[in-house]
Amino acid sequence: MRFQNDNSDDVSFEDDRNSPGDDVSRMNTEDSLLSSKASSVTIHKSGDVACCTEGDVSGRCCNPKSKIIIGTLLTIWGVSTLIWTPFDISLKERLRMRPGLPAFDWWQSPPDEVLLKVYIFNITNVDRFLSGEDAKLNLQEIGPIVYREKLLHTNVTFNDNGTLTYVATRKAIYLPEENNIDLNQTITVANLPVLGMASYFWDSPFFEKFGFNMLVSSSNANVTTQMTIYNYLWNYTEPIVEMGKNIAPKLVPVNNLGVLARIYENFSDTVTVYVGTENGNEKFFLIDKYDGSEYLPSHGDKCEDKVVNSTEGVAYPQYLTKNSIIRYWRKTLCFVTSLLFEYEKEFYGVNTYKYTLANNTYDRTEPEEKDCYKMDPVLPSGLRDTSQCFWDFPIGTSFPHFLYGDPKLKDFVDGLQPEKSKHESYVYVEPTIGIPITSRARSQSNLILRKLEGFNGDIDKFSEQVIPMFWADYHQVGLPWYIVSMMYFTVKILPIFQRVWTALLFISAVLLINSATKEHAESRKSYLMKNKVIQYEREVFLKA
Structure with missing residues (x-):
């Protein structure tokens, strides 16, 4: 007699002692076990295990892949703020003396x-x-x-x-x-x-x-x-x-x-x-x-x-x-x-x-x-x-x-x-x-x-x-106060804000990637454990 689970993986065995009626009863029982909500795990064809429960139909961003992508983007952003800092960008803009910006306007009509x-x-x-x-x-x-x-x-x-x-x-x-x-x-x-x-x-x-x-x-x-x-x-x-x-x-x-x-x-x-x-x-x-x-x-x-x-x-x-x-x-x-x-x-x-x-x-x-x-x-x-x-x-x-x-x-x-x-x-x-x-x-x-x-x-x-x-x-x-304010912000506040912002980007990236890694590991572990339970239940059922 041959059984086929939802993953198309075949499980076959022969038992001449069972009657056809018993076979049908056993198949119905196994299907009931596999579809049990308490032990259900969504397994994709790619082999990845999703972290969402079956009832989570809202599509919230809990997929480890999404967290890794966002974490990687935050890391790139953090690195870019180290290479092209807001402080350096501000000083380069002053070098250009663009009309309409404070550096040019204050120079054109000095206080x-x-x-x-x-x-x-x-x-x-x-x-x-x-x-x-x-x-x-x-x-x-x-x-x-x-x-x-x-x-x-x-x-x-x-x-x-x-x-x-x-x-x-x-x-x-x-x-x-x-x-x-x-x-x-x-x-x-x-x-x-x-x-x-x-x-x-x-x-x-x-x-x-x-x-x-x-x-x-x-x-x-x-x-x-x-x-x-x-x-x-x-x-x-x-x-x-x-x-x-x-x-x-x-x-x-x-x-x-x-x-x-x-x-x-x-x-x-x-x-x-x-x-x-x-x-x-x-x-x-x-x-x-x-x-x-x-x-x-x-x-x-x-x-x-x-x-x-x-x-x-x-x-x-x-x-x-x-x-x-x-x-x-x-x-x-x-x-x-x-x-x-x-x-x-x-x-x-x-x-x-x-x-x-x-x-x-x-x-x-x-x-x-x-x-x-x-x-x-x-x-x-x-x-x-x-x-x-x-x-x-x-x-x-x-x-x-x-x-x-x-x-x-x-x-x-x-x-x-x-x-x-x-x-x-x-x-x-x-x-x-x-x-x-x-x-x-x-x-x-x-x-x-x-x-x-x-x-x-x-x-x-x-x-x-x-x-x-x-x-x-x-x-x-x-x-005048407005030039003093701009100078203080550029020299004192902007470098601190830059360091804090860069640190937050890296910390957020690490937390997301670490969370995704843990979730993936726990999901995989849960999947393997539940498969063992199912396999054990099958074996117990078949021996009964």
């Missing part, structure tokens, strides 16, 4: 966080100096006179070579609420056109000096002058200025010598910077060209110094290190300087690096023939010639109060008190994404007077002098 603080020097002993009673001029510092520097970026163009070109425009806006200085206050200062032109003609032939002396006499100009603070900054006009344009048009090309008027008149420049992932983190927002040239304005290729790979300080490269040297360019300085790491400090809950303007920034360099800022005669260390940026007018730049300068600089005048905390220049930068937190760019403009011989009146008494005119402090006072 009004830069204050310009101006300090001017009032001469208090002119009469005693001219009479010979005092050997040096005595200076009184007046300030600060506070303005807000407004910066706009317009005419933005993305170039095919991975650079960005724009026009940077700066304006100074007076802040009455921040000022305690009366701009109508009268001060005594060196007469810039008289002494400046005399210094310019210091080695000129006799007939040129004679013509200059006639000019000074006819205009009744003195070596010093009195004017209001406002006029000194914004409206410095004298008859000799207009007359000077006739004998030295290149030296005096304008009617207004106000020190801030000269800086902020037409303060617009075309700048090209590196952006995009092809240029990398190290070159992000470094200058490629300034006003169409890689050379310093007004220097050309006569000077080896270039503006290439320097920064204006609006944005810095990403992933800065303590060994990074930041090359800083500011048009008013007229040369590129170096900022060096000093120490770390925390702002807004994030770590920052302080980069300080090098102490030897204004020193003489070797070899002397390649020193573009030495002037003739050669200036002492601590003072750089910047006359090329001011129509060859004899102007030199230094740290305020001649900080770090040659001791002989302090011998020219009285009243200066250099202090590192008040007169150094620095920037605090979040090093990972290159956002400047706060900064101070400080510099002093000085009138350089060469050996003055062959001039009338009191001009000769100012021979071989350096007279400080004013110093400026460009202070980025902080960041």
Whole structure:
């Protein structure tokens, strides 16, 4: 007699002792055992055992195969978050500077966080100096006179070579609420056109000096002058200025010598910077060209110094290190300087690096023939010639109060008190994404007077002098809340979220795969055990 179960597996035996009626009864009993709900197991043709009970008709995802597939996908996802992290994706998007995203929008219209603080020097002993009673001029510092520097970026163009070109425009806006200085206050200062032109003609032939002396006499100009603070900054006009344009048009090309008027008149420049992932983190927002040239304005290729790979300080490269040297360019300085790491400090809950303007920034360099800022005669260390940026007018730049300068600089005048905390220049930068937190760019403009011989009146008494005119402090006072929030999220929260998310993906994957493996093993074991029971029951039944 032959029996066939639901798996089409044959079980055959012969028993001549059983009658046909007994055979039918036994077959019905076996079928009843095989279909018993208590011991039913769904066995697929492939040999896999499902974990669902017969009553589970809802199709819930309890199949071990489904769990393994989902676990594998979560593992792949977790690995991808290690290779392409959200943090790296965020920084790469910043490199691209896409319009409409925060990095681009905040740069195009920077927050009004830069204050310009101006300090001017009032001469208090002119009469005693001219009479010979005092050997040096005595200076009184007046300030600060506070303005807000407004910066706009317009005419933005993305170039095919991975650079960005724009026009940077700066304006100074007076802040009455921040000022305690009366701009109508009268001060005594060196007469810039008289002494400046005399210094310019210091080695000129006799007939040129004679013509200059006639000019000074006819205009009744003195070596010093009195004017209001406002006029000194914004409206410095004298008859000799207009007359000077006739004998030295290149030296005096304008009617207004106000020190801030000269800086902020037409303060617009075309700048090209590196952006995009092809240029990398190290070159992000470094200058490629300034006003169409890689050379310093007004220097050309006569000077080896270039503006290439320097920064204006609006944005810095990403992933800065303590060994990074930041090359800083500011048009008013007229040369590129170096900022060096000093120490770390925390702002807004994030770590920052302080980069300080090098102490030897204004020193003489070797070899002397390649020193573009030495002037003739050669200036002492601590003072750089910047006359090329001011129509060859004899102007030199230094740290305020001649900080770090040659001791002989302090011998020219009285009243200066250099202090590192008040007169150094620095920037605090979040090093990972290159956002400047706060900064101070400080510099002093000085009138350089060469050996003055062959001039009338009191001009000769100012021979071989350096007279400080004013110093400026460009202070980025902080960041608006939305930039601080973005920076904190990117630097602090995003890396933690990234690690937690990746860990959750891997943990979920392991749990699913482990669960599927256990379920498969238990189902297989149950299947084998139940088959043994069925086989045993068959044998007992057949023997009965």
